[in-house]
Amino acid sequence: MQSARDAVVAAIRRDIVSGVLKPGEHLVEQKIAAQSGFSRGPVREALAVLQKLGFVSYVRNRGMFVAEVDISQGREIYMLRGMLEGLACSLAARNRTAEEILALEEINRRMERSEGDVDAFIAANQEFHRAIHAMSRSPILTQLISDLLERSRKFREAGLFAQDALRNSVEDHSMMLYAIRERDEELARIVGARAVYKRWPGLLAEQHATQPPAVELALAGMTVDMTVAE
Incomplete structure (x- = not known):
């Protein structure tokens, strides 16, 4: 109660x-x-x-x-969220079970089917991330992410994030699912972080500038593998 x-x-x-x-x-x-x-x-x-x-x-x-809406604070919150979501995905790739992957695939399919239904899409999206957090086997990390989600809520509701973020969510989640299923911890970390960085204007480009070329090559290779698997 x-x-x-x-x-x-x-x-x-x-x-x-x-x-x-x-x-x-x-x-x-x-x-x-x-x-x-x-x-x-x-x-x-x-x-x-x-x-x-x-x-x-x-x-x-x-x-x-x-509180006044502090744009610099919002940027910092999204940057930290990206780092922690990336870590959760990496740990999920290490710890996941076959049964958990099947459940995550089903959630992802429901999300794909509900793109026209915003409420259903958001509910499936939240369930997808909760499943990944559970797979990380880290209650402390899960709580930290939850706290940052609450802190970022006012920015999400105010619309202060990339407007195409919702349309990209299905692709982002498919990439996270692929990396976790393949137990590729580094790729899981990268795609998990990028999915959050995309939601704050300019943050993805800023983080991209600090990444070595090998990161983009790895992502390109993952995209090819996903296409072949389909």
Whole structure:
């Protein structure tokens, strides 16, 4: 059952990402408590959680305010997410079982079939990543990724990421699936990271500039192998 604190967190976060609460708007505990029907204790706890996630900020002697959208912070969050998602894919390639690959293939097929249904697509996408995180066998890594996903949510909802990212998701996931199935840890790391980097304008190109030519050759070889396998 959802706690009072979590209910308030969800309600305030929804109002922030939907634009009901504007950047810089003052968040008054007493007013929120009256509107939500909860006491000020859970409201205070909820605001502390939202501050940790980057949705609100504290101003000394003034209180809590809806955080301004910080583009540089968003870029850093997506860069770190890419690194961690790449690591999760690499560990998944090392640890996966045949049964887990079959399950991941089925999720990927459902995602391909649901491209026209945004809600179904998003649900399958989330399930795909949760499956990879489970295959990493690293609860700490999974929690770190989850925390960064929450912190990046306001940027995703605000549309501050590459607009063609959704269309590329099916291809990205097919490449991740291929690398994990083949137990190629390095390729899994690369494609897992690139899938996230694509979602922030300019970040993929920046990371690409730091990669050795061997990376592109490996990706090209993987694409050929996938075509032959089909």
